[in-house]
Amino acid sequence: MWTAAIVLYQVLAFGQPLWAQDGAITPQKCSLDCVREGGPECEYCSISRADVEKALGFNSIKAFGGCIPWPCFELLGKEDPQICQHYVQAPNDVKIEFVHEPNPKSDTIVVSWKPSYYGIAFLRGFQVSLQALGGSSVACQLLLFHRNHSLSASHAQMVYKSDPFPGLSLGSQYAVTVMALPVPEEWAKFYQSKIFSTRSCAEKNSLEQCRKDWYPKFIAVKQDGTTITVTFNLAPPDLGITSYFSLCHANGEKKYTEITPKSSINKTHHSYELHDLHEGTNYTCQIAANEVDAVRKTFSVQVLPTQKADTVPLSVTASLALMFPLCLAVLILLAVFLAALTTKLQIKKLYLKPDIIKQHHEDDTQENVASLPRNGLDPPRLLICYSSYDGPAHVKAVMKLGAFIQQHMATQVFLDLWDSLSVAEEGAMAWYCRQIRESDFVLVICSWGLNHRPCPPEPEVDDDDVEGDRQMGFGSNCSNAVVQLIGEEVGRAKARGQDLSKYMAGIFEYSEETDIPTELRLVSHYKLTNDLTLLFSHLHGVALHRPGGYLKINHISDEGFSKLPAGAALQSAISAGEMAMRAKQHHWEEGSE
Known part of the structure; x- marks a missing residue:
């Protein structure tokens, strides 16, 4: 009897750190060696970045905050290769919870989820990544079960949590991705993503x-x-x-x-x-x-009109009394004349057409407010294609443009850098084909590297910079094939007499119109950021001008664009892209001499 009580006490003691007050399971701080040994005190562990680097023997990707495709065989497969050979499906019911953050300028979140029924007996853990929309910075957490731990089907109803993600900017959009581990050999739906916004300053700290x-x-x-x-x-x-x-x-x-x-x-x-x-x-x-x-x-x-009190001399008052009868007679004659004139004008007014009266009123209006059509509840879907051959500065400008359009132009933007897991799962061309088919509009950002193929030799840079670009995805881009695919779609639509408004071409201020490929010369093209208002009109189908009024949106106008944080970030990224482009062109000119 006493033996059974001691065993029960030990089980409860080991299990206590896992359970939070709300019934969710929170990670423990333990090492990778403890997970490998399978100790009961390491049932659900948060693995540090230093442990992963030590186990793999190289520095993890800095640009991705330690987030790498989970190397199951390298971390746990040496002791038992069967651990990493099972299929595990994506988690579900992903939720975001805001927790206390003493810094008034930032937010802290905790991610929670439930594991799937499929493959739960072989589930080894989770990887949770967080990325800011419009940026390349990523934070990552690796959460593992101990090696001898096997989950039953009842665990699918349990809620698992991540460690806190601190230091998130207020009023910003983020994408969180929860991945089930191990990643299967044949890629399928093994992760779940969710886009959320952090609280505004007023929501967190009160208006004052x-x-x-x-x-x-x-x-x-x-x-x-x-x-x-x-x-x-x-x-x-x-x-x-x-x-x-x-x-x-x-x-x-x-x-x-x-x-x-x-x-x-x-x-x-x-x-x-x-x-x-x-x-x-x-x-x-x-x-x-x-x-x-x-x-x-x-x-x-x-x-209100001001009333001026004037003092009138007595002599003037007497003169006015003598002139009063004469003035009264003049006023009577004037009243008769005005009555006759008013009657004549009223008769003429009966013959005025209503549309002429309406046009007259519209001409008198100096400013009119134009509203967006409410044909549907969903914002238009916009796919942005680009070339990575012009370097990371150009890619950053594309990301800042996508973030600005999504935040301030009522449009849902799709960008391969924001959906890297789906691109890896489906393949780049398959992902682009699906997005082209499902999107309402396609915007191709044209640049030197997009139109001039093959790409000219890159300037000599340090190995670390080259490795960083390759890790960020700048070295692999199928823009040539995508542009050819879009060109074929445009050609077929033109031959059939169909509408070409789905496709658009855009260039930044440091590019030229000659950078637009021949395949896209038939579609509308815009110079950014000068033509943001025209792009907004294209996406939402609203007229910029009409008789007596014009459409003006403050946050995309020339004077209001740079006042927004997202607009200032886009302007800065375009300036950096221009400097990088000039440096590369100078290098190409020196290399050709």
Whole structure:
């Protein structure tokens, strides 16, 4: 009896670290040697990157944060080769949980999932990777069961968790992938991906703690003659906001006012004046902190006519009394004339066509608001194709363009770098063929390396840089075959008289129109970022101009594009791509001499 109690106590003691308060199984901190030995204290282990590098004998890929195709035979197959020869299907029910993060500028998540029924008895562990959309940085965790551990079908209902992923940027999109291990010899559906967004600053820290999300809640307007005084509450000192701005507009006229309060006078409220406003006019005004993408508070200002009290001398009053009968007679004659004229105009108005009246009103409108058509609930699907022969700087510019389009142009973007596992599973050409078939639009980013084949010799670089490019996927790209495939589709559509709007060609500012291949000369082409508005019009089928109005979207206009973080990142990437392209062209010219 005592022996049974001791055994039960030991089992509970070993199993206790695995279970969290919510019933999910969390990883333990243990070494790879402990997993190989199969100790009961290493049932579900988080393997460090140093252990993987030590076992494999080389440095893991830095650009992928230690995420590599799981080398089952190298890590565990030497003791028992049968461990790595079984099929395991992808996990399911992948969820994202936000946990406490003391840094107000970042988020921390934990990923949870359930294993599949298929192959669960041979399941050796999981690999969880996290990638920022629009970037190449990847974080990875390797989670293994001990060698003698065998899961039964009942474990498919248990929830497994990863270690925390800290330091995620607020208001950003990420893709998390959970892979079942071992990876089968014949690749199938062995992983599950999920795209999510981190919390905004206001969601995590409350509105009062965010610079760009803060806006004044108290606004009071007072008129003194033609001067309008506006009083509003200042931001908390912790935010460090020292400058504000106000923008008022009416009848096509805009008035901008910079506001710099003095904290020595009043630390909670500030008053400023609006000058040169027209009497009898209603203005719509906005006030906000002078920060990028700051939330604006809208309020109305009604400028009332001022009444001027004039003193009239007594002699003038007597003269007016004598002139009153004469003025009254003139007014009567004028009233009769106006009544006759009004009657004549009303008769003419009966013969005006309604469309002429509507056109007249439209001509008087200086600005019109154009809305997007709501034909469907799903955003358009856009596939972006490119060439990697122009180097990592060009590929980075393509990724930043895809991130900007997905975040600020209401479009779902598909890029091979964001779906590397599916590309590896299906094969590059099969993946591209499926995406071309399923996408609503296809945008080919044309460059020197795309149109000029074969690729010219690359400049001499260090071995580490070459290895890094190859690891990032810059060395292998089937852009030539994809462009030929798209060219054939365009040619067939043109021969049949079909619509060619599905296909587009684009070039960055450092490329020329001559870089567009002959196969794509029939489709619409855009120069980015100058033609972002035209690209938006193409993707959503909206007209940029119409009688009496035009479409203007602030965050893709010339003046508002660079104010967005994603727009600034894209602009920086294009500048870096231009510098790299010039350096390569200089090298090619020297090599040809």
